[in-house]
Amino acid sequence: MKKLMFENENWIDHAIKHNVEAVISEKELFDKIISKKQLRIKFGVDVTNSLIHLGNAVNLWKMREFQENGHKVIFLIGDFTSLIGDPTGRSRVRPERSRDEIEKDAKEYVTQVTKILLDDPNVFEVRRNSEWYDSMKLDEFLKICAKITHGRLIQRDMFQKRILDRSEIYMHEILYPILQGYDSFMLKSDLTVIGNDQLFNELVGRHYQEIFGQPPQVILTTTITPGIDGKEKQSKSLGNFIAITDFPEEKFGKIMSIPDHLIILYYQVYTFVDAEIINKLKNDLLQGTNPRDIKLKLAYDIVSLYHGDVAAKKAKDQFIKIFSNKEAPIDLQVNIINNGESWETFLLSSGTVKSKSEAKRLIRAGGVDLDGKRVLPGDTITKSGTAKIGKKNFIKIKVK
Numbered sequence: 080m081k082k083l084m085f086e087n088e089n090w091i092d093h094a095i096k097h098n099v100e101a102v103i104s105e106k107e108l109f110d111k112i113i114s115k116k117q118l119r120i121k122f123g124v125d126v127t128n129s130l131i132h133l134g135n136a137v138n139l140w141k142m143r144e145f146q147e148n149g150h151k152v153i154f155l156i157g158d159f160t161s162l163i164g165d166p167t168g169r170s171r172v173r174p175e176r177s178r179d180e181i182e183k184d185a186k187e188y189v190t191q192v193t194k195i196l197l198d199d200p201n202v203f204e205v206r207r208n209s210e211w212y213d214s215m216k217l218d219e220f221l222k223i224c225a226k227i228t229h230g231r232l233i234q235r236d237m238f239q240k241r242i243l244d245r246s247e248i249y250m251h252e253i254l255y256p257i258l259q260g261y262d263s264f265m266l267k268s269d270l271t272v273i274g275n276d277q278l279f280n281e282l283v284g285r286h287y288q289e290i291f292g293q294p295p296q297v298i299l300t301t302t303i304t305p306g307i308d309g310k311e312k313q314s315k316s317l318g319n320f321i322a323i324t325d326f327p328e329e330k331f332g333k334i335m336s337i338p339d340h341l342i343i344l345y346y347q348v349y350t351f352v353d354a355e356i357i358n359k360l361k362n363d364l365l366q367g368t369n370p371r372d373i374k375l376k377l378a379y380d381i382v383s384l385y386h387g388d389v390a391a392k393k394a395k396d397q398f399i400k401i402f403s404n405k406e407a408p409i410d411l412q413v414n415i416i417n418n419g420e421s422w423e424t425f426l427l428s429s430g431t432v433k434s435k436s437e438a439k440r441l442i443r444a445g446g447v448d449l450d451g452k453r454v455l456p457g458d459t460i461t462k463s464g465t466a467k468i469g470k471k472n473f474i475k476i477k478v479k
Contacts, residue, residue: 094144095299098137098348100275103282103298111269111297120145121268121284121296122192123155123208123259126184131191132320133349133381134313137301138272139195140351145270146202153266154192154205156185159212160258194323194385211265212258223261224254226290227283232256235279260284268296275300304348309338318433327386331394334378339370342377350380401473413475419459422447425476431468441469449476 091112095102102108111118120142131139142152161181189205197203232238232253241248256279263271263284271281278300285295303312306319313320321333337345342364346357360373375395383391416425426438426447439456441447447454449464463477 090144090148094141097351098141098302100300100302101298102300103285107295108270108297108299111294116269118145118150118269119267120150120152121155121263121266121271122152123157123262123271124188125157125161126181126188130315130320131188131323132313132315133323134304134306134320136195136323137304137348138274139192141272141299141301143196146197146199149202150270151202151204152196153268154189154196154203155262155266156188156205156207157259157262158182158185158207159209160255160262191323206266208258208262208265223287224257227257227286229253232283256280256283260287263296264288264291264293267293269294270297270299272299272301274303276303302348304344305341307333307337307341309341323385327382327390327394328397330382330385331378331391331398334381335371335374335398337374339364339374342370342373345381346377350377350384352380413477415477415479416460418461418478421459422454425460426468429474431472431474 091109095105095108122138122142146152158178158181162178185207193203233242233248235256238248238253259280260283262268263281264287268284268288271284273281278298281296281298285298288295305311306313306317307321308317308319311317311319321330325333334345343357343361346352346360347354360376364370364373375398378398379391379395382394386394414425414429422442423435423438426432426441427435432438432441442454442456442458445453446469447466449460449462449466454466460476460478464475466474466476468474
């Protein structure tokens with residue numbers, strides 16, 4: 080992937096402002112950069128799901144800026160802490176996972192992050208926190224715990240919420256910030272780039288670095304945006320996300336589905352288009368330009384960032400062909416199914432609906448057809464063709 084960022088004396092100004100909510104602290108960061116030392120940037124993840132979406136990618140692009148100016152990302156796979164699970168944003172304890180599950184998803188995660196991060200070993204290194212926790216003795220861990228108070232840990236916002244809700248807080252969850260914080264000391268982290276939901280844990284990291292005699296890491300928190308439904312933040316469980324592994328056509332279609340009020344925000348957060356151009360587009364919207372036209376530009380720019388101009392143009396042409404000319408795309412993936420399979424079963428297995436009851440409602444409403452002929456309740460699939468599901472989805476079917 081070509082370099083995109085700012086390799087001049089002003090690059091840091093962009094790095095601490097674009098998509099950034101807070102820096103703790105700017106003076107510390109400038110002092111570290113002025114020292115000409117290669118910064119060690121902690122990028123820690125618990126592997127709970129291998130998919131990365133555009134919301135996650137904001138942090139990756141921010142770290143990419145630092146990489147392109149010679150600084151090193153230490154990609155820390157929390158294979159040990161994934162066994163516990165951070166309670167961030169959760170009202171209940173996270174289900175336990177096996178080491179084999181974690182390792183499988185970790186490999187996929189590395190593959191995905193290097194679609195954005197440079198994988199040059201001079202600026203990228205993969206570590207696992209099992210390197211120190213698997214061999215740590217109990218008395219060593221208790222000494223670490225003795226360096227922080229229960230009162231400080233229990234102040235974490237989600238713990239306070241559980242207390243108000245009279246919900247249980249398990250001991251391993253209270254210990255989680257200690258584990259994540261101690262990671263910063265072990266990695267000698269100079270900087271970490273996070274969403275603000277991780278701020279508490281990384282402040283604990285600064286605490287441990289200071290008491291153990293290390294310069295504390297700078298914490299840079301980034302912007303969190305609503306998902307494509309315009310409501311809650313992008314979430315794999317809610318299905319309101321754009322995955323970086325989505326095909327160009329999928330990305331394009333999802334971006335075209337966002338509410339109009341998100342257009343400029345998505346431009347600001349998910350692209351590197353110049354601010355003056357974005358302001359002009361904002362003014363165009365205010366002066367009555369059709370939001371669809373601006374959204375087409377947005378979708379093109381985001382797809383181009385991940386897949387290049389050729390793929391972005393193809394995705395745009397296909398979108399216009401499908402939704403303006405009502406034609407099906409010509410390069411659909413073929414789904415091979417058994418003769419006589421119910422439409423409800425097929426729609427559920429293909430991922431176009433979340434339940435059979437939703438499939439039944441869609442069919443009753445006339446939202447499914449095969450080669451232009453409406454599918455009726457009770458129909459089964461007996462011939463091959465191109466199915467149209469709802470307003471946006473086309474699936475090619477081959478009956479065996």
